[in-house]
Amino acid sequence: MSFNARSAWSIYKRELMRFLRTAFQSVLSPVLTTSLYFIVFGAAIGGRMPDLGGVNYAAFIIPGLLMLTLLGETTSNSSFGIYMPRFTGTIYELLSAPVGVAETLVGFVGAAATKSLILAAIILTTAMLFVDYTIAHPFLALLYIMLVASAFSLFGFILGIWADNFEKLGIIPMLILTPLTFLGGTFYSIDMLPSPWDKIALANPIVYLVNGLRWTFYGQSDVSIGVSLGLTLGFLAICVAIIAYIFRTGWRLRA
Amino acid sequence: MTAILEISGLTKRYASGLVALDDVDLTINRGEIFALLGPNGAGKTTLIGAVCGLVRPTAGTMRAFGHDMATDWRKARARIGLVPQELATDMFEPVERAVAYSRGLFGLPPDGAHIEQVLRSLSLWEKRKDRIMTLSGGMKRRVLIAKALAHEPDLLFLDEPTAGVDVELRRDMWRLIGQMRERGVTIILTTHYIEEAEEMADRVGIIRKGRILMVDDKAAMMKRLGRTEAVITLAQPLAELPAALAALTVSLENGGTSICYRGGDGTGKGKAEVAELTKALVRAGIDYTGIDIHDSTLEDIFVDLVEQREAENAA
Numbered sequence: 427m428s429f430n431a432r433s434a435w436s437i438y439k440r441e442l443m444r445f446l447r448t449a450f451q452s453v454l455s456p457v458l459t460t461s462l463y464f465i466v467f468g469a470a471i472g473g474r475m476p477d478l479g480g481v482n483y484a485a486f487i488i489p490g491l492l493m494l495t496l497l498g499e500t501t502s503n504s505s506f507g508i509y510m511p512r513f514t515g516t517i518y519e520l521l522s523a524p525v526g527v528a529e530t531l532v533g534f535v536g537a538a539a540t541k542s543l544i545l546a547a548i549i550l551t552t553a554m555l556f557v558d559y560t561i562a563h564p565f566l567a568l569l570y571i572m573l574v575a576s577a578f579s580l581f582g583f584i585l586g587i588w589a590d591n592f593e594k595l596g597i598i599p600m601l602i603l604t605p606l607t608f609l610g611g612t613f614y615s616i617d618m619l620p621s622p623w624d625k626i627a628l629a630n631p632i633v634y635l636v637n638g639l640r641w642t643f644y645g646q647s648d649v650s651i652g653v654s655l656g657l658t659l660g661f662l663a664i665c666v667a668i669i670a671y672i673f674r675t676g677w678r679l680r681a
Numbered sequence: 682m683t684a685i686l687e688i689s690g691l692t693k694r695y696a697s698g699l700v701a702l703d704d705v706d707l708t709i710n711r712g713e714i715f716a717l718l719g720p721n722g723a724g725k726t727t728l729i730g731a732v733c734g735l736v737r738p739t740a741g742t743m744r745a746f747g748h749d750m751a752t753d754w755r756k757a758r759a760r761i762g763l764v765p766q767e768l769a770t771d772m773f774e775p776v777e778r779a780v781a782y783s784r785g786l787f788g789l790p791p792d793g794a795h796i797e798q799v800l801r802s803l804s805l806w807e808k809r810k811d812r813i814m815t816l817s818g819g820m821k822r823r824v825l826i827a828k829a830l831a832h833e834p835d836l837l838f839l840d841e842p843t844a845g846v847d848v849e850l851r852r853d854m855w856r857l858i859g860q861m862r863e864r865g866v867t868i869i870l871t872t873h874y875i876e877e878a879e880e881m882a883d884r885v886g887i888i889r890k891g892r893i894l895m896v897d898d899k900a901a902m903m904k905r906l907g908r909t910e911a912v913i914t915l916a917q918p919l920a921e922l923p924a925a926l927a928a929l930t931v932s933l934e935n936g937g938t939s940i941c942y943r944g945g946d947g948t949g950k951g952k953a954e955v956a957e958l959t960k961a962l963v964r965a966g967i968d969y970t971g972i973d974i975h976d977s978t979l980e981d982i983f984v985d986l987v988e989q990r991e992a993e994n995a996a
Contacts, residue, residue, distance in 0.1 A: 428755060436785030447773060515769030519828065522733040522763045523786045524755040681695075681727075681736045 433525045437533025445541050460549045464556035484557040489639040490612030501599045504538035504582025527673040535579040542575035567642035580665035606632040616648045682710040691741035701727040703891040714868045716878035719888035725871040729838045733763045762834030766841040768821045772814035780827045787832035819850040839870040906982040909951020910975045911942040916968035923965045
């Protein structure tokens with residue numbers, strides 16, 4: 427299988443330029459949202475909450491807030507990145523170029539993942555303004571953020587190919603991802619839930635993502651880090667397989 | 682002549698059952714301008730899409746520059762450029778960056794000199810920093826051509842290149858296409874404007890309902906199917922044709938007030954016979970007040986051919 431690095435780099439660079447065109451909105455929005463969460467949940471409510479597992483409540487919610495933004499923004503960026511060329515017809519250029527699935531994914535998904543890493547850095551910096559925290563396993567945290575960003579960039583890419591209108595493009599992030607993230611232990615430990623909700627919560631895959639990241643931050647979480655990693659890798663593998671199928675069959679890409 | 686694109690048995694059947702391409706065989710030679718003519722929905726854009734990778738063929742084979750496009754598509758596509766019918770491009774991008782992106786997408790290293798040459802040849806150099814959305818429709822179409830030329834293709838597809846542009850710009854576009862051919866680019870264009878094919882094409886293909894009806898040199902097609910029609914208005918009506926005109930393909934029409942000639946071959950034979958006809962009329966002492974002469978155009982041939990096939994199918 428051949429790989430043309432220049433083609434991939436061209437797609438990657440252009441997608442990042444698209445991000446920079448709306449940099450003000452792209453940066454300001456997560457800063458504002460994160461600040462509001464910290465003001466409401468960290469200062470106003472968090473001040474009345476006990477420490478969770480020895481972690482200050484405001485610090486406890488940082489991984490969840492990061493995951494909340496990461497999942498939403500990564501999925502949206504990636505899905506929008508491939509949906510817009512389909513919508514405007516500019517996809518013809520990509521399809522008629524000597525570009526395969528590998529270059530396309532490195533370009534689109536790589537750019538979406540990069541944007542997510544930039545957002546993660548912004549959110550973590552913003553969090554520092556509100557709460558003192560230290561990351562127990564910074565290297566693992568970075569790796570885990572990259573892994574989640576890559577997986578959900580791939581997921582967004584699939585959404586962008588599946589969607590045939592703007593409503594469908596927004597429906598999964600808004601109606602599925604965001605509620606699941608809120609219910610996935612962003613603002614609480616599932617140990618705090620009454621039975622049987624603590625068991626039911628384990629059926630929510632986002633629980634494992636939030637807790638995986640929380641483990642890299644504070645060395646503790648509601649579920650095993652191994653399970654979190656395994657599920658994330660499995661999700662990434664499923665997304666890769668689906669995209670390979672899409673390119674092999676041309677589903678929704680080629681007439 | 683060297684064939685650079687060979688299409689054999691190309692068929693595209695959609696899930697709905699619509700057959701957009703039906704067993705198409707076509708060979709394109711290096712350096713030629715080939716015009717593909719056909720009514721709306723004939724399969725022109727589908728054919729281009731199949732070659733360029735936008736449409737998945739149901740059956741058939743395609744070879745470009747000796748490469749099988751099913752297995753060796755990277756090498757083949759690297760040498761093919763496409764200017765789509767729709768003005769589809771990222772409207773927020775500045776012209777120069779959009780063209781440079783196209784070159785990179787095809788895996789070529791940046792080449793500012795080439796991009797400048799392309800932009801200058803398309804009168805876009807002064808607009809290179811402008812966002813595409815700020816350009817006129819004609820200039821946007823030039824940007825699409827610049828993008829297609831950015832990777833120095835040997836074969837260029839132009840899908841309705843002058844659709845919706847004014848006459849002046851259309852002439853400008855023809856000049857550009859001529860320049861591209863001079864640089865050695867083989868061009869396949871689809872068009873509704875038969876005048877366009879007549880002006881520029883070396884060979885013409887006529888497609889209808891997914892089937893290629895005819896492919897021929899433009900001149901040969903004109904010679905084979907072209908006709909001259911002349912209507913001579915008589916000063917006095919005639920009851921019957923004089924015997925002196927019997928050798929010519931003429932008829933008495935409009936109640937004997939005009940003589941109509943239909944014949945020739947589209948290469949001047951008809952005009953010569955009309956000249957003979959007028960001399961014969963003078964010799965026979967028949968006066969006339971006007972001559973209306975008309976050579977059939979490629980459009981006439983195209984319409985006749987398509988109508989003839991429709992009549993055959995209806996029968």
